[in-house]
Amino acid sequence: MAGAYLIGLIVMAVSWYVQWRLKSKFKEYSEVGLRIGLSGKEIAEKMLYDNGIYDVRVQSVEGTLTDHYNPQDKTVNLSPDVFYGRSVAAAAVSAHEVGHAVQHATAYSWLQFRSKMVPVLTVSSRYMSWIILAGILLLNTTPIPLTIGVVLFALTTLFSFITLPVEYDASNRALAWIDRQGVVTQAEHGMAADALKWAARTYLVAAIGSLATLLYYVMVLLGRRE
Template sequence: MLFHPMDILIFIAFGLSIWAQFKVKGNFSKWSEVGTSSGLSGAEVARRILDSNGLYHIPIQVVPGQLSDHYDPISKAVRLSENVYYGRSIASISVAAHEVGHAVQDKESYRALVLRHRMFPLVNITSGIAPFLLMGGFFLHQTSLIGLGIILFAAAVAFQVITLPVEFNASTRAKNFMLAEGIIRNHEEKGVNKVLGAAALTYVAAALISVLELLKFVMIFFQGNNEEQED
């Protein structure tokens, strides 16, 4: 089947994903031009929040690229892009505080984060195998292969869905940390919300696409089963 009604929803979700990417870059660029009242850099904000949470041992490292910021739970390090590390803007400190939010989640064994870490090795394998099983099943008209592919693909979808509360919680922590530490004032919350909200939207769009694709495969699977039974 070349076209499925669910494709329309998936196409819309892809459009949302592309729009979200533009929003992330646009908001980061816009709020990179707005300085903070504290005058702190992203690295300084990250260090202050880490220390206030007893995470003195976690280093803050500079990494190449734009918006390549992340927390590495294996090396226990916060890694910030140059613009964020050295930047003294609303955008820079928002991203830095968000990544520190993940470090605090790790310290507190935040359930969704722990589950995501445990799932990662499995999802790394299943996400690579699932497309081949699905394509093979469709090409050979073997619903058993499609079914197995769906099961493996579902693990990857679950991983993306679990990522949502992890990201939203890290953003909430970031804003609360900065307010508590006096790093931002109330009138700066708007910019922080814009930067972090746009980033969160990309995760929502990615999860939505995956869920819709999974539903499409499930519908095709049951349709194939019904056709086999009729034959």
Template sequence: MTGRDVAIKMLQDNGIYDVQVTSTQGMLTDHYNPANKTVNLSEGVYASNSVMAAAVAAHECGHAVQHARAYAPLTMRSKLVPVVTFASQWVSWLILGGILLLNYFPQLLLGGIILFAMTTLFSFITLPVEIDASKRALVWLSSAGITNSYNHAQAEDALKSAAYTYVVAALGSLATLIYYIMIYMGRRD
């Protein structure tokens, strides 16, 4: 089965018929879009019949299942998207201006820290969403017979590796937030 086939089967097995599976250009562009209810698989995943492609496709469908079941962390994350989009556009400028004008206008840096804190919160809310989607994918891959005792560990490894990137991103964001707070706290009055 290709990644596309796996995605369609997982959606159908979960009673989801209003989500479309599409192919997107690029690598690592796989995602679920709750706004237009599409599972978007990169070209390599969409057309591949590898265990990794099956795991990625099932993971993205895990998000569609979360959406259909109103999974609370996904709902919270979705509500934060407009705030994080705004924060991401302005945070760099506020932080830079705040550091340059620290002794004259420290409120600028404080505003940047608040916006950066929103993006950090978003990255931590993303963790349970991603971990749950992977758990749903692995359970389904096994129960649907897509993976077996020989290749299930490969699917687990692929999804664990992907999850670690989210953990590292969240911890990196937290460390950067603490760094900015320390700059703000250490300013000269």
């Protein structure tokens, strides 16, 4: 058990560091003006049109680093700093989110797989924490509740790892497009790649953290049988 706690603390520390680096990188590259002078909104719309996608809207949403693509209503949602920004960071993030829209339009297999898991996880997430808590409290009586909780948490962990190829592919699509279309210079391309690299690492750490938590619950469950 002590080893599980130590791994958990290490994952938390790494997660904090990656989040801090991502925010600092975004702030740094937000201050670097894009030579071509386009805003994040304009870049997103241009990338959509270049990929033959005309039924996706680009809109602004509140918050910082709240950027995402919503496949349900086909919208690319950009935070104000990205939507209105004319920086390297804005170019990288907006193109990355459109990368998800391109995945959706081309039926990218990993995105489809992840989307099919969403309804199941939406339902299970409402009860998973309570089931695990009940399972731990009742462990000396019956292992069934905790076993169910572990299975549900395993689905969450699987979802985290399926997210990784989806995010990395979206970044690769974004970087290839902004380079091919001359949206960025060579130096700007390097900064955009660096920003997206740190963004991807947040998903990687989250997946590892989920796996570490899953292993902890498995150890608790198996420990009951010893």
